[in-house]
Amino acid sequence: MIDLHCHTDCSDGSDAPVDVVRLATELGLEALAITDHDTLDGYDMARKQSDLAGCSLICGVELSTHSSRCSRSVHLLAYFFREPGSEFRSWLQELREGRCERNILLQQRLQSLGMEISWSELEAISGKQLGRPHFARLMVKKGYAASLQDAFDRYLAEGRPAYVERNEPALEEAVERVAAAGGIATLAHPARITRDPHTLRSLVADLIPYGLNAIECFHPEHSAEDTNHWLAIASELDLAVTGGSDYHGSYKPDIRLGTGRSGTLHVPSSLFLELKRRFAETVVNA
Ligand code: AMP
Ligand code: FE
Ligand code: FE
Ligand code: ZN
Numbered sequence: 029m030i031d032l033h034c035h036t037d038c039s040d041g042s043d044a045p046v047d048v049v050r051l052a053t054e055l056g057l058e059a060l061a062i063t064d065h066d067t068l069d070g071y072d073m074a075r076k077q078s079d080l081a082g083c084s085l086i087c088g089v090e091l092s093t094h095s096s097r098c099s100r101s102v103h104l105l106a107y108f109f110r111e112p113g114s115e116f117r118s119w120l121q122e123l124r125e126g127r128c129e130r131n132i133l134l135q136q137r138l139q140s141l142g143m144e145i146s147w148s149e150l151e152a153i154s155g156k157q158l159g160r161p162h163f164a165r166l167m168v169k170k171g172y173a174a175s176l177q178d179a180f181d182r183y184l185a186e187g188r189p190a191y192v193e194r195n196e197p198a199l200e201e202a203v204e205r206v207a208a209a210g211g212i213a214t215l216a217h218p219a220r221i222t223r224d225p226h227t228l229r230s231l232v233a234d235l236i237p238y239g240l241n242a243i244e245c246f247h248p249e250h251s252a253e254d255t256n257h258w259l260a261i262a263s264e265l266d267l268a269v270t271g272g273s274d275y276h277g278s279y280k281p282d283i284r285l286g287t288g289r290s291g292t293l294h295v296p297s298s299l300f301l302e303l304k305r306r307f308a309e310t311v312v313n314a
Contacts, residue, residue, distance in 0.1 A: 030271075
């Protein structure tokens with residue numbers, strides 16, 4: 029079993045990178061990709077770990093992008109068997125700066141909605157990168173929301189009163205940048221984009237010329253039927269298949285590393301072998 033999608037406290041997960049890798053080795057995962065939002069810091073920290081107990085650690089990142097075909101943000105995963113160079117890393121830095129600007133506006137928005145949310149409180153609650161889940165946790169702590177999900181549903185989710193748009197790259201540009209940096213570009217959790225396989229098929233097909241390589245078919249938010257639809261689309265378009273739990277630790281407490289929600293996820297190791305086979309020329313440390 030493998031897990032190609034997880035978050036550490038370098039973005040909006042609760043666990044330190046070393047603890048996520050330790051958990052992966054305890055579970056006997058054969059490969060783990062750390063895919064924090066907009067940063068490679070978690071991977072950079074975890075790779076220094078000496079005992080990976082046979083678990084291949086993969087450098088990854090998750091990017092939020094905008095697409096004219098979808099009102100919601102579209103997430104793209106990137107995997108690097110050979111680490112990306114300085115150009116890609118400085119682009120990630122730019123994305124993080126856009127996130128900081130959004131956070132300032134978001135804090136002001138919450139204040140204007142009557143919530144006393146201060147910077148010192150936010151800094152105390154967040155890990156190394158402040159994101160909406162940290163705002164949500166503070167809102168729960170201060171009694172403004174009943175749960176993390178309630179904070180999103182009533183305030184923070186797209187279309188809700190405290191939603192502040194971030195300067196996100198276009199989906200096509202993000203795919204191109206990943207490809208230019210030698211990465212494997214994967215469309216993350218497509219069920220969040222649309223459950224209509226025909227719409228998804230054309231969105232995916234149009235991304236192939238930009239360098240899209242794969243679809244995340246296995247994800248806790250996918251029903252068995254969704255997974256089968258996306259597997260069929262990947263096969264038809266000759267794209268690789270990826271999958272992972274989207275583990276966020278205590279920020280998504282019902283999701284387990286490796287096995288997802290209630291142990292229902294199983295991402296076969298054969299997918300990792302297939303990624304290595306297809307993208308062999310970029311494999312260095314896997
Ligand atoms: P940010 O990147 O700071 O905008 O935060 C996005 C993160 O918030 C996502 O990666 C999820 O972890 C979480 N998130 C986004 N939308 C929702 C939602 N509707 N319900 C629960 N969590 C969400
Ligand atoms: Fe997240
Ligand atoms: Fe995502
Ligand atoms: Zn994720």
